[in-house]
Amino acid sequence: MRAELVAVGTELLLGQIVDTHSAFLSRELSQLGIDVYFHTSVGDNRDRLVAVVKRAVSRSDLVIFTGGLGPTEDDLTKETVAEVLGVPLVEHPPSVAVLERLFSDKGQTIPPSNYKQALVFEGGKVFPNPNGTAPGVAVSRNSVTCVLLPGPPTELYPMYHAEVRPFLKSIRDTEEVVVSNVLRFFGIGESHLTERIGKLIQDQTNPTIAPLAKEGEVTLRLTAKAGDLQQAQELMAPVKEEILQSVGRFVYGEDDDTLEKLVISALREQGKRLAVAESCTGGLLAQTLTSVPGSSAGFQGGVVCYANEVKTGMLGVPTELLETCGAVSMDSALALAEGVRSRLNTDFGLSVTGVAGPDPVEEKPVGLVYLGLSERGEVTRAYRLDLGGSREKIQIRAVKQALYTLLERLKKGVAAK
Amino acid sequence: MRAELVAVGTELLLGQIVDTHSAFLSRELSQLGIDVYFHTSVGDNRDRLVAVVKRAVSRSDLVIFTGGLGPTEDDLTKETVAEVLGVPLVEHPPSVAVLERLFSDKGQTIPPSNYKQALVFEGGKVFPNPNGTAPGVAVSRNSVTCVLLPGPPTELYPMYHAEVRPFLKSIRDTEEVVVSNVLRFFGIGESHLTERIGKLIQDQTNPTIAPLAKEGEVTLRLTAKAGDLQQAQELMAPVKEEILQSVGRFVYGEDDDTLEKLVISALREQGKRLAVAESCTGGLLAQTLTSVPGSSAGFQGGVVCYANEVKTGMLGVPTELLETCGAVSMDSALALAEGVRSRLNTDFGLSVTGVAGPDPVEEKPVGLVYLGLSERGEVTRAYRLDLGGSREKIQIRAVKQALYTLLERLKKGVAAK
Numbered sequence: 084m085r086a087e088l089v090a091v092g093t094e095l096l097l098g099q100i101v102d103t104h105s106a107f108l109s110r111e112l113s114q115l116g117i118d119v120y121f122h123t124s125v126g127d128n129r130d131r132l133v134a135v136v137k138r139a140v141s142r143s144d145l146v147i148f149t150g151g152l153g154p155t156e157d158d159l160t161k162e163t164v165a166e167v168l169g170v171p172l173v174e175h176p177p178s179v180a181v182l183e184r185l186f187s188d189k190g191q192t193i194p195p196s197n198y199k200q201a202l203v204f205e206g207g208k209v210f211p212n213p214n215g216t217a218p219g220v221a222v223s224r225n226s227v228t229c230v231l232l233p234g235p236p237t238e239l240y241p242m243y244h245a246e247v248r249p250f251l252k253s254i255r256d257t258e259e260v261v262v263s264n265v266l267r268f269f270g271i272g273e274s275h276l277t278e279r280i281g282k283l284i285q286d287q288t289n290p291t292i293a294p295l296a297k298e299g300e301v302t303l304r305l306t307a308k309a310g311d312l313q314q315a316q317e318l319m320a321p322v323k324e325e326i327l328q329s330v331g332r333f334v335y336g337e338d339d340d341t342l343e344k345l346v347i348s349a350l351r352e353q354g355k356r357l358a359v360a361e362s363c364t365g366g367l368l369a370q371t372l373t374s375v376p377g378s379s380a381g382f383q384g385g386v387v388c389y390a391n392e393v394k395t396g397m398l399g400v401p402t403e404l405l406e407t408c409g410a411v412s413m414d415s416a417l418a419l420a421e422g423v424r425s426r427l428n429t430d431f432g433l434s435v436t437g438v439a440g441p442d443p444v445e446e447k448p449v450g451l452v453y454l455g456l457s458e459r460g461e462v463t464r465a466y467r468l469d470l471g472g473s474r475e476k477i478q479i480r481a482v483k484q485a486l487y488t489l490l491e492r493l494k495k496g497v498a499a500k
Numbered sequence: 501m502r503a504e505l506v507a508v509g510t511e512l513l514l515g516q517i518v519d520t521h522s523a524f525l526s527r528e529l530s531q532l533g534i535d536v537y538f539h540t541s542v543g544d545n546r547d548r549l550v551a552v553v554k555r556a557v558s559r560s561d562l563v564i565f566t567g568g569l570g571p572t573e574d575d576l577t578k579e580t581v582a583e584v585l586g587v588p589l590v591e592h593p594p595s596v597a598v599l600e601r602l603f604s605d606k607g608q609t610i611p612p613s614n615y616k617q618a619l620v621f622e623g624g625k626v627f628p629n630p631n632g633t634a635p636g637v638a639v640s641r642n643s644v645t646c647v648l649l650p651g652p653p654t655e656l657y658p659m660y661h662a663e664v665r666p667f668l669k670s671i672r673d674t675e676e677v678v679v680s681n682v683l684r685f686f687g688i689g690e691s692h693l694t695e696r697i698g699k700l701i702q703d704q705t706n707p708t709i710a711p712l713a714k715e716g717e718v719t720l721r722l723t724a725k726a727g728d729l730q731q732a733q734e735l736m737a738p739v740k741e742e743i744l745q746s747v748g749r750f751v752y753g754e755d756d757d758t759l760e761k762l763v764i765s766a767l768r769e770q771g772k773r774l775a776v777a778e779s780c781t782g783g784l785l786a787q788t789l790t791s792v793p794g795s796s797a798g799f800q801g802g803v804v805c806y807a808n809e810v811k812t813g814m815l816g817v818p819t820e821l822l823e824t825c826g827a828v829s830m831d832s833a834l835a836l837a838e839g840v841r842s843r844l845n846t847d848f849g850l851s852v853t854g855v856a857g858p859d860p861v862e863e864k865p866v867g868l869v870y871l872g873l874s875e876r877g878e879v880t881r882a883y884r885l886d887l888g889g890s891r892e893k894i895q896i897r898a899v900k901q902a903l904y905t906l907l908e909r910l911k912k913g914v915a916a917k
Contacts, residue, residue: 090539096537096538097526097530097536097710098523098524098526098527098536099712100712101518101520102522102523105512105519106512106515106517106518107515109513109515110515119513120513120542120545121513121542122507122519122541123538123539123540124539126537131538295511295517358810359804365786365790366778366788366790369782369786369787369804369806370782370787373804373806374782374891383806383809384814385783385804385806386804387786387801387803389786389790389796389800389801389802390800390801393800393801393844396844397814427813428809428813474791474793475791478791
């Protein structure tokens with residue numbers, strides 16, 4: 084099944100918003116075994132939209148439109164598709180009732196223009212929209228299916244998962260199962276990784292192997308197509324095994340794992356608590372940890388010790404140490420990790436101090452970062468990093484390296500039990 | 501001048517990456533008075549790319565391609581455009597020299613496939629690429645100009661600003677100046693804002709007025725086109741004046757301003773220092789402040805007091821208060837703000853405590869957040885917020901509201917001088 088995606092809205096062509104829906108829908112369609120051949124963005128302009136719709140229905144089996152279903156004169160998607168396909172629009176009483184209830188709840192009468200949101204394709208499919216006013220709609224003509232979905236993400240995503248995905252599964256021309264497995268790497272660059280498994284990537288057919296690099300992490304997505312789940316898994320297993328044998332020691336997790344999720348769950352499993360002291364990352368480490376729901380089970384809190392007075396006053400780092408070695412030093416990283424662990428009375432203390440830029444500090448170069456890891460009853464360790472990139476990138480990479488360092492330590496803890 | 505953008509790469513159609521280049525280029529072209537009518541993404545497939553190139557050169561005056569200039573067999577953009585336009589590709593000695601130097605620096609010989617990156621359009625334009633191996637290229641035929649740029653953002657953005665923008669300025673068919681001015685609002689929703697200035701938005705022609713809502717903030721972008729800068733500003737001035745008269749009290753800044761930048765610069769100007777205490781935002785407030793280069797001038801640091809032991813131990817919040825009122829309460833917000841201000845010895849102490857979700861805490865609902873603002877020599881104040889959305893959204897909105905509250909206070913401080 085050949086599919087294409089059309090995003091409608093002048094704000095896309097002005098660059099006021101980025102089209103993230105097409106990437107989302109492409110990932111979803113690929114999971115259903117549906118190939119996407121084109122993405123198009125077009126403005127709220129009748130003539131150009133007509134041309135795009137005509138072209139799309141002439142070359143694809145499935146066309147998914149996002150945006151342009153709202154109440155204003157600029158919202159033209161449904162009217163234009165109806166015109167090109169020659170399918171009448173009819174009023175959909177349940178959608179009218181939703182509109183009436185929404186407005187009466189606010190004590191308002193419905194502006195006449197709003198009723199057009201309750202028009203649907205005659206003989207088509209309607210996807211209810213519990214999070215907005217315009218339902219999604221679909222219609223098939225001449226073996227082409229057009230699906231029209233609302234633009235706001237808070238409406239599109241729930242509607243896709245609840246209504247559109249099952250609908251697409253029912254109309255696709257394959258019973259193929261598509262299974263993906265993502266391997267997550269840290270501590271190895273994309274070029275080294277792809278070099279190490281170059282032959283596998285070159286020979287890939289089924290499963291396919293797609294590498295992707297992002298802020299110091301690299302992922303490999305394995306995707307297998309087969310008649311059923313077991314066959315797909317059997318295709319995947321030997322390839323995955325071969326990858327793990329070659330570069331398995333750099334794998335920290337799979338699929339939806341993140342470093343912070345794994346750190347929090349390892350802390351919880353081992354009944355350990357963590358405190359952090361951050362200088363150059365300014366709160367990003369703590370914020371990354373607390374972005375995990377339920378992080379309070381393992382994360383106690385931390386100190387953002389941006390100024391030296393905070394390092395000494397709140398964490399007991401000796402003024403003399405800061406004067407002789409500087410705040411960006413191995414010794415400061417050790418003292419910060421120990422200080423925050425003892426002050427917050429936790430099992431682990433993790434510290435980050437460095438130069439995020441844009442300017443050097445203490446005559447030390449941008450990108451120089453020290454990590455400290457203190458553990459109850461163990462010798463405190465420190466690590467030196469030389470990171471590149473912008474201020475933001477240096478902060479993100481320092482945080483990831485800190486989490487990875489702790490995760491490696493926690494994994495050893497489990498192994499030793 | 502009618503333009504369209506073509507992003508080339510199968511990874512776009514698989515949803516592995518989001519096409520952010522088209523939004524970037526659209527914004528840039530709109531600033532040059534060039535209208536963008538279509539965005540297309542197409543895979544690394546010769547036949548489909550040929551179809552896209554043919555269509556684009558038949559309906560547009562300017563086509564900008566991104567991606568597909570690399571050394572692999574999948575990189576087809578240049579070859580395909582050359583074929584469709586009937587323009588030969590010729591070797592570009594300076595680009596060959598760059599390739600040879602890059603490889604010899606690594607002590608390697610050039611793989612033969614790499615030489616194709618040094619091919620350029622005969623009689624065309626070459627944009628050097630100091631950050632990669634493939635230069636950008638451009639060629640004009642039959643009054644259509646095709647511009648081909650590398651896909652990696654670290655290559656595309658510098659090349660655009662240094663080379664492509666001046667080139668586009670030289671070929672556009674207008675001497676028009678396009679001037680934009682962004683007004684930044686906080687504390688008013690998009691629907692209320694557009695209601696209040698509805699007539700202005702409806703009657704807009706020049707300047708145009710584009711509202712955009714993002715995480716509790718709303719922006720209005722005014723864009724005027726005119727023969728010269730002064731004329732554009734004269735068109736803009738009365739419209740801006742009318743907006744400010746109606747909703748000016750919600751404007752916190754303009755153009756590239758952010759709440760955190762304005763807070764840091766106000767602190768610096770007034771010689772004041774800030775400390776923060778965060779519970780439910782888990783470090784995001786500190787991290788947002790330290791994302792501003794030079795933030796150390798006004799931001800001293802903070803405490804992420806996720807666990808109650810940290811609130812009592814590090815910030816002196818009485819255990820009794822936490823037991824009677826709870827950690828999520830007006831009284832805790834006050835005590836946290838005062839505690840962090842006195843412990844870090846700063847002029848201002850700003851605190852956030854609340855329920856970010858997904859689960860209620862202390863039988864208090866998700867989205868309930870209290871802010872505290874302590875100031876040396878003044879009565880400490882607390883504020884209650886009822887926020888909606890996901891855990892992440894609640895955290896972002898709480899941080900923005902905290903920054904806005906402090907900014908309003910700092911502005912009064914300046915006014916009183």
